Amino acid sequence: MDFFDMFLNVGFWAATVRMATPLIFGTLGELICERAGILNLGIEGIMTTGAMVAWMWVYQGGDLWTAVLVAALFGMLFGYLHSIFSVYMGLSQHVTGIGITLLATSLSYYSFRMLLPGVTTPPKIIPFQPLPIPLLSDIPVIGEAFFTQSPLTYLAFVLVGVVAYILYRTPVGLAVRMVGENPMAVEVQGIDVYKVRTGAVMVGSAFMAVGGAFLTISVFDAFYFDMINGRGWICVALVIFASWRPGKALLGAVLFAAFDAIQIRVQQSSASFIPYQFFLMMPYVFSILALIIMSRKAAYPKALLVPFRRGQR
Amino acid sequence: MQLEPRTHTPLWMTISAPIIAVFVVMILCSGLILWAGAPLLQSYVALAKGAFGSKFAIAETLVRATPLILTGLAAAVAFRAKLWNIGGEGQLYMGALAATYFGTGMINLPAPLMIPFLFVVGAIAGGVLLLIPALLKTRLNVDEVVTTLLLNFVILLLANYLLFGPWKDPMAMGWPQGAPIIDEGILPKLVAKTRLHGGLIFAVLASISVWVVMTKTKWGLEIRAVGLNQEAASFAGIPINKTIIRTALISGGLAACAGVTEVAGTKEYLTLDISPGFGYTGIAVAMLAGLNPLGVIVAALFIAGIYNGADSMSRAMDVSNYIADVITAASLLMVMLAVMLTRMRIRFS
Structure with a gap:
C-alpha cells in the first residue's frame, strides 16, 4: 500500500475519529480540572472505573445510555474524593492523584472479580452501534468517515463546543478560570473557592469516566484489565499540548489519534523488519515529544498545583 | 471549615499517625471482605498468618519487601526534593535489563566483584533513565510527572521486545524469559530452603546510607532545601x-x-512479570514512611506483608487478592491525611 493512499482511505479517517473519542473526553476532563487549578492524576484510575462500571451495568441488563450516566456518577464520586484531599486539605496534588488512580483501579479490579468470580474469558455485551446522521452520512467518503460513528463520539465533539462556551462565555466558566488563576480574587468576590474547585474536579472526573466507558461499551464489547493502558497519562500530556484550550485539545486528540492510526497501518503493512513493540511505543514517545515542543511556552494556569487556604496568603 | 497550623506537634502524634491511618483503612476495607461473604476476623487472621505466620511466610514477606524498600527509597529521596519521580517501574526494569545484559555471560568476574558490578551497572542504567525527565525539567521546563509515567510504558515495551526477540532464552521452552544470570552474579541465599536472598541486606544498607546522606551531609541538606523552598x-x-x-x-x-x-x-533470570507494580507501590511505601529512609524499611515490610497475606487469604477465603492493592492505595491516601492532621488542626466555624 502506498503511504499516501492511506489518507484517502475511509477506514483510516473513521478509525482516527473513533480513537480520538476517549482522548477527547479525557483531555477535556483534565482540562476542566486544571483550569480550576487542580492537577487530576486520578485520570488513569477514573477512566478504568468508568470502563468497568459502564460495562458491568450493561452486562447486568442495564441500558447503554444509563451506563454512561452511571460511569459519570462514579467519576464524580472519585472526583469528590480527590477534591477532599487536594482542595479542602490542600495536600500534594501529585501524590493524591496517584493515590486516587491506585485506589480507583484496584477497587474496579476487586469489584470485577467479586461480581464475576472465576471468569477467564471476559464475557461480551452488545455495545453502541454506529449511528449514521441523516443526509450528512450520505456524503461520499466524508459521510462514512465522520458521520457514521458511535453516538458517544458525536457527544464528545459537541462537548468540546459546550465546554469552550461555558469556560469563556458564562459566569460559571469565569469563576472556574479565576480559581485557577487567582483564587484570592475570587474569594474577595464572595464566591466559595472550595466549591468551585470541587465542582470543576467532579465534572472533569465525570468526563474522564465517560471516556473510559467509551472503550468498553462502544469500541470494544468487554472489559479487560489494563485496558486503559496509559491513555489517561496521554490526556494529561495533551492538555499541556493544547495550552489549556478546548479547541486545541480537540485538535491534539485528533492529531494524536491520526498518528496512532498511521502507526497501526504502517505496522500492518511493513511488518517484519521493525518489531511491533516499537510501534506500540509511538504514542508514548509522541506524547513526550509533544510536551517538549509545547512546554517552553506553556502558559500554566497561575494557581495550578497551589493549594488555597482561606485566611492565608 | 478552616485549617490552622499547629504550633507544636508532639512526638506521639507523629509516630501514631500512620498506625492510626492504617487501622482506619483496615476498618474501611472490612466492608469489601464482608461483601465477598467471608468471615471478617478469620480473614484478617488468615492475612496475618500468610504475612508473618511461619518461617516460610516471613521469608517470603522479606523477599517481597526487598524491592519495595528500594523503590520506596527512590520515591522518598525524589519527593524530598519535590522531584515527582513516578517512573520507578520503568527504572526498575531498566536495572533488570542492565543486570541481564551484563550478568548472563558477557562479563565474568568472581562473585565478590560480580555482584557489586551488577548493582553498579543497574543503578547507572536507572539513573540515566531518570536523567532524561530531569534534564527536560531543568532545561526545558517539561513536567516530570508525565514524562516519567510515559517512560514506564516505553521501557516495558522495550523489555517485551528484548524478551520476545533477541534476548529470548532458547532453553526456556518458548517462554519469554532471559538467559539465567551466571552463578557468580547470583545473590547468595540467606536462609536454607527459602527464597530469601542477600538483596535484603543490600536494601537495608541502602536505607541506612540514604538516611545518613539525607540527614548528615551537605547533599542531603541541599536536596531537602530545594524541596522545601526553591527560591530560598x-x-x-x-x-x-x-x-x-x-x-x-x-x-x-x-x-x-x-x-x-x-x-x-x-x-535469577529476567521475565516480564518480575515486578507486579513495585515501582508504583514504592510511592505508597515512601508516603507511609513519611519519606524517612529508615521508616521505609518498616513500611515496605508492612506492604509486603499485606500482599503476601492477601494471597494466602484469597486462597483460603475466596476474597480476591486485589484487596491488597486496595489496602495499599487507601493507606497511601489515609496516611497523607493523618500526617497533615498532625501539622494542622481543623476548625469548624
Whole structure:
C-alpha cells in the first residue's frame, strides 16, 4: 500500500475519529480540572472505573445510555474524593492523584472479580452501534468517515463546543478560570473557592469516566484489565499540548489519534523488519515529544498545583 | 471549615499517625471482605498468618519487601526534593535489563566483584533513565510527572521486545524469559530452603546510607532545601538544577537496584512479570514512611506483608487478592491525611 493512499482511505479517517473519542473526553476532563487549578492524576484510575462500571451495568441488563450516566456518577464520586484531599486539605496534588488512580483501579479490579468470580474469558455485551446522521452520512467518503460513528463520539465533539462556551462565555466558566488563576480574587468576590474547585474536579472526573466507558461499551464489547493502558497519562500530556484550550485539545486528540492510526497501518503493512513493540511505543514517545515542543511556552494556569487556604496568603 | 497550623506537634502524634491511618483503612476495607461473604476476623487472621505466620511466610514477606524498600527509597529521596519521580517501574526494569545484559555471560568476574558490578551497572542504567525527565525539567521546563509515567510504558515495551526477540532464552521452552544470570552474579541465599536472598541486606544498607546522606551531609541538606523552598535555597547559594539532577541520579539508581535484586536474587533470570507494580507501590511505601529512609524499611515490610497475606487469604477465603492493592492505595491516601492532621488542626466555624 502506498503511504499516501492511506489518507484517502475511509477506514483510516473513521478509525482516527473513533480513537480520538476517549482522548477527547479525557483531555477535556483534565482540562476542566486544571483550569480550576487542580492537577487530576486520578485520570488513569477514573477512566478504568468508568470502563468497568459502564460495562458491568450493561452486562447486568442495564441500558447503554444509563451506563454512561452511571460511569459519570462514579467519576464524580472519585472526583469528590480527590477534591477532599487536594482542595479542602490542600495536600500534594501529585501524590493524591496517584493515590486516587491506585485506589480507583484496584477497587474496579476487586469489584470485577467479586461480581464475576472465576471468569477467564471476559464475557461480551452488545455495545453502541454506529449511528449514521441523516443526509450528512450520505456524503461520499466524508459521510462514512465522520458521520457514521458511535453516538458517544458525536457527544464528545459537541462537548468540546459546550465546554469552550461555558469556560469563556458564562459566569460559571469565569469563576472556574479565576480559581485557577487567582483564587484570592475570587474569594474577595464572595464566591466559595472550595466549591468551585470541587465542582470543576467532579465534572472533569465525570468526563474522564465517560471516556473510559467509551472503550468498553462502544469500541470494544468487554472489559479487560489494563485496558486503559496509559491513555489517561496521554490526556494529561495533551492538555499541556493544547495550552489549556478546548479547541486545541480537540485538535491534539485528533492529531494524536491520526498518528496512532498511521502507526497501526504502517505496522500492518511493513511488518517484519521493525518489531511491533516499537510501534506500540509511538504514542508514548509522541506524547513526550509533544510536551517538549509545547512546554517552553506553556502558559500554566497561575494557581495550578497551589493549594488555597482561606485566611492565608 | 478552616485549617490552622499547629504550633507544636508532639512526638506521639507523629509516630501514631500512620498506625492510626492504617487501622482506619483496615476498618474501611472490612466492608469489601464482608461483601465477598467471608468471615471478617478469620480473614484478617488468615492475612496475618500468610504475612508473618511461619518461617516460610516471613521469608517470603522479606523477599517481597526487598524491592519495595528500594523503590520506596527512590520515591522518598525524589519527593524530598519535590522531584515527582513516578517512573520507578520503568527504572526498575531498566536495572533488570542492565543486570541481564551484563550478568548472563558477557562479563565474568568472581562473585565478590560480580555482584557489586551488577548493582553498579543497574543503578547507572536507572539513573540515566531518570536523567532524561530531569534534564527536560531543568532545561526545558517539561513536567516530570508525565514524562516519567510515559517512560514506564516505553521501557516495558522495550523489555517485551528484548524478551520476545533477541534476548529470548532458547532453553526456556518458548517462554519469554532471559538467559539465567551466571552463578557468580547470583545473590547468595540467606536462609536454607527459602527464597530469601542477600538483596535484603543490600536494601537495608541502602536505607541506612540514604538516611545518613539525607540527614548528615551537605547533599542531603541541599536536596531537602530545594524541596522545601526553591527560591530560598537559590538565595542560599544552592545550585538548584545541579541538586535536582543529582537527586534524579540517586533516585533512579535506587529504583533500578530493585530490578537487580529481582533478576539476580529472586528469579535469577529476567521475565516480564518480575515486578507486579513495585515501582508504583514504592510511592505508597515512601508516603507511609513519611519519606524517612529508615521508616521505609518498616513500611515496605508492612506492604509486603499485606500482599503476601492477601494471597494466602484469597486462597483460603475466596476474597480476591486485589484487596491488597486496595489496602495499599487507601493507606497511601489515609496516611497523607493523618500526617497533615498532625501539622494542622481543623476548625469548624
